Amino acid sequence: MAMAMKMKITMARRAAGKCRIAQCWTQSLQHPIARHSSSSSDPVDAIVKQYSWRTSLLVDGSRCTDAGVGDGDLLVMPDVITEEEELVLADECMRILKRRRYEEDHWDQVIVKFKEMERSRWSSETRAILAKMREVPILPKDLDYFPAVHVIDLAEDGYIRPHVDSIKFSGRVVAGVSLLSPSIMRFKEEHGDSIVDAYLPRRSMYMMTDRIRYHYTHEILPGVQTFKNDVQGNMETLAKFATRQTADCVESCPVAGYEASMIVATYQLQQSSEGANDSVADAAPEQESPDAAKSRRCGTLQHFKLHQTTDDDPAKHVTVDKVEELETSSGIFDIKWSTSTIEDRVILGAATAGGTLELYELDQDHHLRSMGVSTEGDSSSMCLSLDWNNRVLSSNAPSVCVSHSDGAVSIWDITASNIEQRVKWQAHNFFGSPIEAWIVAFDAHDPNVVFSGADDTILKGWDVRLNNDTGDASALFKKQQHSGGVCSIQFHPHDEHLVAVGSYDEHISLWDKRNMKAPQSMFSTGGGVWRLKWHPLPEHRDLLLAACMHNGFQILRRHDAGGLQTSAHYTQHASLAYGVDWWQHPRSLRSTLPVIGSCSFYDEAFHVWRSPLE
Known part of the structure; x- marks a missing residue:
């Protein structure tokens, strides 16, 4: 039976109108690592070893006291797409959402100050980028994707509260990609004191499953935060x-x-x-865009x-x-x-x-x-x-x-x-x-x-x-x-x-x-x-x-x-x-x-x- 996965995009606009986009997937069946051979020579073992929360330089597990968390329960992989590709994704999402107003609270009280949409029709360029994301090695193969993509746009002071995703709507594995701004995702044990922080640079992908998925809340921290150790x-x-x-x-x-x-x-x-506070960090000091004169x-x-x-x-x-x-x-x-x-x-x-x-x-x-x-x-x-x-x-x-x-x-x-x-x-x-x-x-x-x-x-x-x-x-x-x-x-x-x-x-x-x-x-x-x-x-x-x-x-x-x-x-x-x-x-x-x-x-x-x- 093929595994199903629902794709989500989360954009978080920070100071001066910048935004963070997260490309999230959910799957409804087993842990992706369990689908492969357990042989020590299996390339999947090498992927887990390289990107595991225990070894990743992007994850602070110093406060994790839970011996039940497995090596493959949280994987973080940097640079899964290029800077040009993230700008394509950002532009297409923002063109649609910029005319909508930010809502103060979500129906499940998890998301604060946001816009939202589901979309199945994308430009050919964006479809190619989404297809590339589905081939990232920390994700399982042969997935059936839902046709619609869930898009969330967070306001400058918006954030995501601690929560555990519904199995019905999110499946057994959750993954995401941070774009245009870095963010810190915090995982807290529901009935314990264990904490894991993941620093998610732009264009990095995370995947969580098993104990981290079911027994830990996860959240996107608001505002400016510090990542240590x-x-x-x-x-x-x-x-x-x-x-x-x-x-x-x-x-x-x-x-x-x-x-x-x-x-x-x-x-x-x-x-x-016109009519929007849209801003993208699209020009480095050494490389101004042709439209720079129209920008502030x-x-x-x-x-x-x-x-x-x-x-x-x-x-x-x-x-x-x-x-x-x-x-x-x-x-x-x-x-x-x-x-x-x-x-x-x-x-x-x-x-x-x-x-x-x-x-x-x-x-x-x-x-x-x-x-x-x-x-x-x-x-x-x-x-x-x-x-x-x-x-x-x-x-x-x-x-x-x-x-x-x-x-x-x-x-x-x-x-x-x-x-x-x-x-x-x-x-x-x-x-x-x-x-x-x-x-x-x-x-x-x-x-x-x-x-x-x-x-x-x-x-x-x-x-x-x-x-x-x-x-x-x-x-x-x-x-x-x-x-x-x-x-x-x-x-x-x-x-x-x-x-x-x-x-x-x-x-x-x-x-x-x-x-x-x-x-x-x-x-x-x-x-x-x-x-x-x-x-x-x-x-x-x-x-x-x-x-x-x-x-x-x-x-x-x-x-x-x-x-x-x-x-x-x-x-x-x-x-x-x-x-x-x-x-x-x-x-x-x-x-x-x-x-x-x-x-x-x-x-x-x-x-x-x-x-x-x-």
């Missing part, structure tokens, strides 16, 4: 947060007394739509605090809490702390999609607030990156350099109450046309020199004291070493001649600025290098932290010959690896088990993790 080998994830907007920056405060603060910045492209870019600054829970090594005893969130005037492309106080104020600079450079302050109560100090906006010249000139050489009257989406670079003089432009020039172009200048950085040991990189694949050096005939800064050199856009630059804080450069071509080049004819070395990361951070302390001067987009976050070590090698590789994010930083707590920096904060874009996630230094 995720371990990868010798690396350990201390906390995971859903940012609810596409996240692209992480910066830990380096100012003494304020090192507990770590800021995550987000950039959200909110699509305009919004963003947030999310303030997290890291605390040591004992007087021992803080890297071994760390808790993480989200303490506040500020909405910003536009999406944020980059943030950087001034390493020196300015008029006794701890200041964060932000480069925005609205074309503004804005200042924020950590006040004496350690609250983040806008200082009301900003440049005039220019959406045709978005601010893509910034850097302070006081990262190594302390200054109470520092300057900030900014790179722009039209290829310009600008220098600004900063006080606590004013931002004044010193110079702005066209640094990069593509045969005379504007092109994105992704990155600019001050020489940490010479505030008169800046390096810039752009989508033209060219790295350039500039002396801001020297002007050419047009009044622009004079180019010291230009190098086309990389085959993709140059998108990250950082000068070494303890080696005045060393600078690291990263590119979309998935390579890092190390340069001696005394000889810019060719790099000292090239290193392949396997992913576009969006951000680079040298370790702040001289005793760990050989360590370089890299956000490698499609290939996670990497700690690299510079060996004696001058090249790089991988020391650690963190791959627990499910999407583009963008923002990363060392926790600036002095004892964490000195530790051989440093703590790191990282964020990823499409799965809207912020992680805090630690890794031993090999």
Whole structure:
């Protein structure tokens, strides 16, 4: 007798109109694993071993005290469809549901603030995606599917309460796929204290059956939640947060007394739509859609605090809490702390999609607030990156350099109450046309020199004291070493001649600025290098932290010959690896088990993790 399965789709819209879609199936007969041979060589055994809740890095089973839960009772598998496929599913569902109103409560009192429909007619493109999902290896074969698909759309503050699904309507196995936003599903033993948490990144599938299915309630937690205790080998994830907007920056405060603060910045492209608050994270900072001009870019600054829970090594005893969130005037492309106080104020600079450079302050109560100090906006010249000139050489009257989406670079003089432009020039172009200048950085040991990189694949050096005939800064050199856009630059804080450069071509080049004819070395990361951070302390001067987009976050070590090698590789994010930083707590920096904060874009996630230094 063939097994029947009913398909469900659940969409949960979170902050700024983002949504999560879950593709759920139910089956009416036996456990799918029981349908196969029990031979140890059976590939199904390998699937259970790989994706079981007991071994999955996406499941926290540390509070499960129930010996009756089997290895195959809960399986979680990441990346079952592509980013393009999830957008197709989202668009088709939202086109139908956007005209309906959210209901406050469901007839069974399980779903809160939702829209609902059943649908059997889908576009050919969507049908192909659903067929692909049915072939995911954690699902049983030869299923008979009900013709209609059950669709649930949760409002921004909607959620699903703890419940056990009806056998009549849901069958003996329940499975689902999370799309467009990560979520946390919690399983609680009905007549006991056992709890299992599953972190469901975008495009991941879960399947529950047997004891988890019948004797545990399951729920989708509301709002921003934390997922803890995720371990990868010798690396350990201390906390995971859903940012609810596409996240692209992480910066830990380096100012003494304020090192507990770590800021995550987000950039959200909110699509305009008549009569609906529809928004999809459909354009990364490096890849705007053609309709971006019709959309609004919004963003947030999310303030997290890291605390040591004992007087021992803080890297071994760390808790993480989200303490506040500020909405910003536009999406944020980059943030950087001034390493020196300015008029006794701890200041964060932000480069925005609205074309503004804005200042924020950590006040004496350690609250983040806008200082009301900003440049005039220019959406045709978005601010893509910034850097302070006081990262190594302390200054109470520092300057900030900014790179722009039209290829310009600008220098600004900063006080606590004013931002004044010193110079702005066209640094990069593509045969005379504007092109994105992704990155600019001050020489940490010479505030008169800046390096810039752009989508033209060219790295350039500039002396801001020297002007050419047009009044622009004079180019010291230009190098086309990389085959993709140059998108990250950082000068070494303890080696005045060393600078690291990263590119979309998935390579890092190390340069001696005394000889810019060719790099000292090239290193392949396997992913576009969006951000680079040298370790702040001289005793760990050989360590370089890299956000490698499609290939996670990497700690690299510079060996004696001058090249790089991988020391650690963190791959627990499910999407583009963008923002990363060392926790600036002095004892964490000195530790051989440093703590790191990282964020990823499409799965809207912020992680805090630690890794031993090999």
